[in-house]
Amino acid sequence: MQIKKFLQGALLTSAVMFSVHSFALTPFQATYQFAYNGHNISTATRTLQATENNHWTYKFAAKAGVLASATETSQFTFNNDKVISDKFSRATKYIGISDALNINFNHADKKVTTNKDGTVRSFPLENNPLDELNAEIQIREDLKNNRLKPVYYITDAKGIDARKFVNLGEETVKTQYGDFKTMKFKLEHNKPERNTLFWLAPQLDYLPVKVAHNDGANSYSISLINYKWQ
Template identity: 50%
Template sequence: MAHNVLKTVALASGLTTTLLFAGVNPAFAMSPFQASYQFNYNGKNMGSATRTLSKSGNNWTYVFAAKAGAMASATETSHFSLNNSGDIVSNSFNRHSKILVHNNTMSIDFNPNAKTISGKKDKKTYSFDWKAGVLDELNAELQLREDLKSSGLKSNYLIADAKEVESRHFIKQGNETVKTSYGTFDTIKVVLKHSKPNRDTIFWLAPKLDYAPVKVTHQDGKTSYGLLLTGYKGTTN
């Protein structure tokens, strides 16, 4: 159960960008930040999680980490850069989860020069065609945020896993007020549409916190998972 909790929460994050180029309003620039969350399973608090975005020059690193006591943990890391239009260019992605003594790993390497993407899940390897604008499950959230700050959501987003590239659709569903232990925020509600029935992922993004997610929920049949903000360090508006 813990593995499913951590994997699903990580995928939900599964979830930029108008940078400081000449003539662009700095208020819309992607900025480093750190956010902390509690996450729950079927309404019960299971542990804590963090999102951390850092940069060195034009090299960016986004890390999601979750932990359920001593029983389970999961970490996702996305490395990327930004092109002249301020859009994300994916470089690599990896995930590591541990349930008691069992470890699971996944990695993706993006090679636009060779027009290929290489994936590895545990001991199985994959190779498939690279596509312009392809994202990973983690930095897709950042691209989504930056698009909301500038021109609005795209009709679809190309997201790679270890085996293939899939087109995913995000829908803006208005505004909601969300109360957290860190404060109450006006948010933009965005729903990720899944191909499977009875499955929904919803993000609540707070413009006051540079569109960082203050709440994330995932419903899969009768099972639910969620994140709720407990702390934030970074740009505020």
Template identity: 55%
Template sequence: MAFKSFKTLSVIASVGTAVLFTGYSSQALAMTPFQASYQFAYNGKNLGSATRTLKKSGNTWNYVFAAKAGGIASATETSNFTFNNNQIQSSNFSRTSKILVHNNTMSIKFNPSAKTINTTKDKEQRSFAWKSGVLDELNAELQIREDLKNNGLKSQYWIADAKEVESRRFIKQGAEKVETKYGTFDTIKVVMKHDKPGRETIFWLSPKLDYLPVKVTHQDKKSSYGLLLTGYNGPQN
């Protein structure tokens, strides 16, 4: 079923620096609230829509990814974090999904003082040792965007999910022009490396839209998923 991979699409997150690309603005924008809308496709068929929304209240940031396909399925992911010295400090993350009458939930609580990361998936609980700079699957996209605007991508990113804290790599693969319903954009193409064979996630990030992902694709063996930008309200270069 397509919607079991909403969590992958949200990370897609999203990737080097802009000054390396001729014609791109070298001005780095500070992290700023925005909202973006997308068309969601499964195996080449458009099934629904999705949104990314970033808000700030005091020192806390709230990032939400929501997707739906009619009355059949829906999923929402929420990440709360703080942001200091160009580094995200994760606070908590949650995911809820519904396919017909079936509901699933997952949550992560980051406890830097106790040096633990606690997860709950449905009724199963786990606890992991703390990792410096650990991210969740949603705010990882924002950290990658900030790194691109500043000193370039890190060699690895520690990301927590329900079962583990694992290292992932994001590899820049040049520049491409992407057509969307919202317009045509010069983008940076970034691939997220998976350890499992038959899987590949690619992001196309627009420096003009503060490195927003304007297109995302994920291949999982014989199944494919995608997001394509349809609207945007936020900072632009």
């Protein structure tokens, strides 16, 4: 079951990584090394692509050999430095067992609908809720413009939670892609045993060069290997 936990951790970690460019939202592909409980297991890619009329698709993909895989996809619009959620999907597979989550943001009816493995829930669309991927894009814009919000409203299968994003100061980080002076941040979760730390490099426009997630007895980390504009 360790590979399954690794993939779940990879998806949790993806919720706190950010991609940026100094002047505009720019398509890119990034590669990261994932480690589970201190052991390197796999690499993962993160890809941001523009479609049309300010519509964007952001995708995360990880694979652990032939046994397991995980993907997340966010579709959103982007206007005046503001992310507007449209759709989100997550799929994981582990030795033939699958797990899926789909979220639809219906702005006309002001309703969010989630489907987690066949269980459907609906709740009001309030406070411009984000998903766990496009929240990265919104926070990136807010950091660039020096207007980080006290909380961000992020959607999961059961509802919309307000999460804090806390600045912990500066720290130098070594990665395969180079050494960086970074700003260290913490994403606060609603569970005391869970915490996520990440390091953003101002010289790369706040690109995340390292992320560390702890969840009880399990820990996951991610480190930048390669990055390229598309």
